[in-house]
Amino acid sequence: MDQILKGEVALVTGSGRGLGHAVVSRLAEWGAHVAVHDISQEAPAEFGEAKNLDEVAARLTRFGVRTVGVTGDIGNPEAIVELVKRTEAALGPISILANVAGGDIAAKGGKPNPNENLFVAWEDVQAIFNRNLFGTMLCCRAVVPGMLERKRGAVINIGSGDAHTGHVNSGAYAVAKAAIVHYTRTLANQCREHNVRVNAVSPGATVTARFKATRTVDPKFLDESTPLLRFGKPEEVADAIAFLASPLSAHISGQVIRVDGGLQSWPG
Numbered sequence: 001m002d003q004i005l006k007g008e009v010a011l012v013t014g015s016g017r018g019l020g021h022a023v024v025s026r027l028a029e030w031g032a033h034v035a036v037h038d039i040s041q042e043a044p045a046e047f048g049e050a051k052n053l054d055e056v057a058a059r060l061t062r063f064g065v066r067t068v069g070v071t072g073d074i075g076n077p078e079a080i081v082e083l084v085k086r087t088e089a090a091l092g093p094i095s096i097l098a099n100v101a102g103g104d105i106a107a108k109g110g111k112p113n114p115n116e117n118l119f120v121a122w123e124d125v126q127a128i129f130n131r132n133l134f135g136t137m138l139c140c141r142a143v144v145p146g147m148l149e150r151k152r153g154a155v156i157n158i159g160s161g162d163a164h165t166g167h168v169n170s171g172a173y174a175v176a177k178a179a180i181v182h183y184t185r186t187l188a189n190q191c192r193e194h195n196v197r198v199n200a201v202s203p204g205a206t207v208t209a210r211f212k213a214t215r216t217v218d219p220k221f222l223d224e225s226t227p228l229l230r231f232g233k234p235e236e237v238a239d240a241i242a243f244l245a246s247p248l249s250a251h252i253s254g255q256v257i258r259v260d261g262g263l264q265s266w267p268g
């Protein structure tokens with residue numbers, strides 16, 4: 001796939017670490033100039049993945065592309081407009097937007113407790129919606145109008161396996177992710193006539209540094225000899241997103257690809 005994205009400009013939210021970092025690395029490897037985004041300079045250090053955001057952006061220049069580090073809370077509309085401006089001033093008009101930032105995180109950090117559907121704190125529900133659904137919508141509102149004018153672009157939103165099942169636990173997160181998947185479909189329909197594609201990727205459990213740090217990981221699900229029965233790797237999610245960002249998926253829009261080893265095999 002060497003250089004299939006040559007000359008493209010990608011903004012990947014939440015790419016200082018974790019899945020987002022795997023995505024921004026793959027897009028840079030495939031030739032795109034990339035904006036590495038996170039909520040703060042320090043976010044990549046939280047689970048020991050890098051010293052700071054600028055270090056992550058600097059490392060990616062090894063692919064011979066231009067890079068910039070941009071910060072901002074995706075729950076804050078003004079911050080998003082500002083970080084999009086900074087990206088485009090440094091790299092040019094954005095042609096690929098991957099909305100990866102998110103997570104099942106309470107208003108004061110950590111997982112909500114309780115985290116079911118009726119008694120989860122309302123401020124936690126709001127924080128989860130801000131960080132996932134509203135952040136994704138706000139980033140699209142800041143970037144996609146320019147794509148429509150230029151008549152080209154690809155948007156990839158991140159759902160989750162939770163978006164497609166009726167879990168009791170992490171209920172608000174599941175609802176926000178389900179809404180992201182459906183927002184993807186409605187936006188795809190709106191953008192069709194303007195040659196802008198919008199798709200979603202729903203990862204299953206994927207081993208990132210945060211994932212390892214916040215739970216006990218059963219080694220059975222890391223066993224490489226059963227590739228479809230193990231947890232996913234960030235690079236496997238990144239490959240699906242890079243495919244949806246590239247001309248390899250030129251006739252695909254409004255779809256969701258699950259990257260979960262085939263755990264879910266039903267429509268919707």
Ligand SMILES: NC(=O)c1ccc[n+]([C@@H]2O[C@H](COP(=O)([O-])OP(=O)(O)OC[C@H]3O[C@@H](n4cnc5c(N)ncnc54)[C@H](O)[C@@H]3O)[C@@H](O)[C@H]2O)c1
Nearest residue numbers: 014018019039043073074100101102103160205206208210
């Ligand atoms: N790892 C998994 O098992 C898994 C499974 C399904 C979906 N996901 C989704 O994949 C995405 C990445 O998850 P991850 O596992 O890499 O976790 P992670 O915590 O390592 O990465 C999330 C990134 O988003 C950033 N972020 C969070 N809230 C933000 C905000 N308000 N403004 C700006 N940046 C913000 C974080 O700082 C971090 O860089 C999330 O949307 C998550 O919901 C992950």
